[in-house]
Amino acid sequence: KWRISFQISAALRDGQVTPIELCQRCLSLIKSTKFLNAYITVAEETALKQAEESEKRYQRGKPLGILDGIPIAVKDNFNTAGIETTCASNMLKGYISPYNATVVQKLLDQGAVLLGKTNLDEFAMGSGSTDGIFGPVKNPWSYSRQYKEKTVPKSESEHEESKWVITGGSSGGSAAAVSSFTCFAALGSDTGGSTRNPAAHCGLVGLKPTYGLISRHGLIPLVNSMDVPGILTRCVDDAAVVLGALAGHDPKDSTTIQDDFQPFQLPSLTDVSKLSIGIPKEYHVPGLSGEILAVWSKAADLFKNAGAKVIEVNLPHTRYSIVCYHVLCTAEVASNMARFDGLEYGHRSDMNKSTESMYAATRREGFNDVVRGRILSGNYFLLKQNYENYFVKAQKVRRLIANDFVKVFGSGIDILLTPTTLSDAVPYIEFIKEDNRTRSAQDDILTQAANMAGLPAINVPTALSERGLPVGLQFIGRSFQEKQLLTVAKWFEKQVKFPMIQLEEVNGHDHGVFQHQKSASIS
């Protein structure tokens, strides 16, 4: 199947397709799926130049690696030299990065073709990809045959306008970009679940690596102690390939570990009898849909029937992780957002009376309500009179949450299996009925603790819901044991055989792309 990097890479090496052809097809598909609003910036010229260079290398028989010529997209909170980086905020509209984030540079060094920057919630704050200045991202599955078959619209236009579902967030643009075949992989970021959540809603593999494995240099920070770059792909093998290109110490990010990282190919596990899978009972939260509970249960049985040990475990402080996150996140945000004052980059107000009033006006004009709200809350928790009771208290609770995991993994559990989201993707009109903070608190509940503890976690698309939308499950692994985590995820992916999205909403000439992709899978 051409959706898999290994095969596309082989096709490029054999000359079945050229990097320029591939790039052009993806750019064309981006145009015809513009209504998804997945991309903020499409870097057409530079992408074609990169594709040209790649083509020369293939012609010489010297590709840089598997990723040479592979079209990718990057969330718009990563710095990309010469390309606008907005964080979907007025504060950075028009800001042209003078440098590449380390992860972007690493991908480019491998010959990947950067198609563009993807849409997100403003400054990555949100769980719907609905709160950015460029508008919400639409989940490609809204236009799938699978979803349309399950909903009976009153009229054709009524369906499209009122029934489209969210991608989840905050890396929704990246998820939509991969899910609609416009690229083979995309970078997201993950602070509370921002890569895994949209992965689950868009039927993708979403990997949150261990904190400290991948450089954050150039990723515009939200929470320095929890942020990680995330990887979105259509299959687990692809995620391993991208991880291989990105992981490793970066002298420019002192929070990356010094250990040598060896890229790996995933073995095809056949025997799971030595595996110990933990099912944390606290993840059976109120609000978890019956459907997802059933999928989770079925998955546990799958492992059991294949011979693995499946054990119920306790992570007693799980229910405090959202509150803890709320305090730590807003506190770090208050600090991180202080850099936006209009002097050196970004939006600057016309107000000129004094530095402070210029800063205040700039920030008033540049930030949306969500961002401003978090800054104010964060500053509240950091006030001298509140510091011990809120900030330090939250840091103590953080240790308790992290220790829960240490105990469980120390007792012989290899991997945890949990749901990723509470339900399948909701329609946009439903989602916006609640405010951002409420939504984030609800939606991050299953993903946040992994960020608190710095552990690697991955969403694997598992099944379609009754509404024809993707449902995913989450695996959480031990620190820096990505190989084991991905190996188990790959085994699971093979068992569940998640269906490919059947997108009809593409123009005639792009239908050819899908035909080609489908016929290539037979050969």
Place this chain on the structure above:
Amino acid sequence: SSVTVEVLDHLEHLALVDFRDLEGVERLRKAVQFADQLHEVNTDGVEPMDSVLEDRCLYLREDDVTEGNCTKELLNNAREKVEEYFVAPPGNIPLPKLEERETFLQGS
């Protein structure tokens, strides 16, 4: 509650972000209420955790200059500049007091 007008005014000065309207103030009150749940947890004898990598050594680079000379690139993104300076309005002028400035909190 502890979220008085004085505290709100203080926050506006610290954050250089304003509450704008009643919704902004309510948002803070709800955020504090939400955070209060933390006090249900017994953290006696528990050390605060700064980083999940606390058991590892943090290495610092050698204090050698390895890059720079990029004045032009750095100035490119600034709106107001003169020669090689970023230009700021006059400093050391504090934000006006509550009574004197335009803020929603004035009405409180």
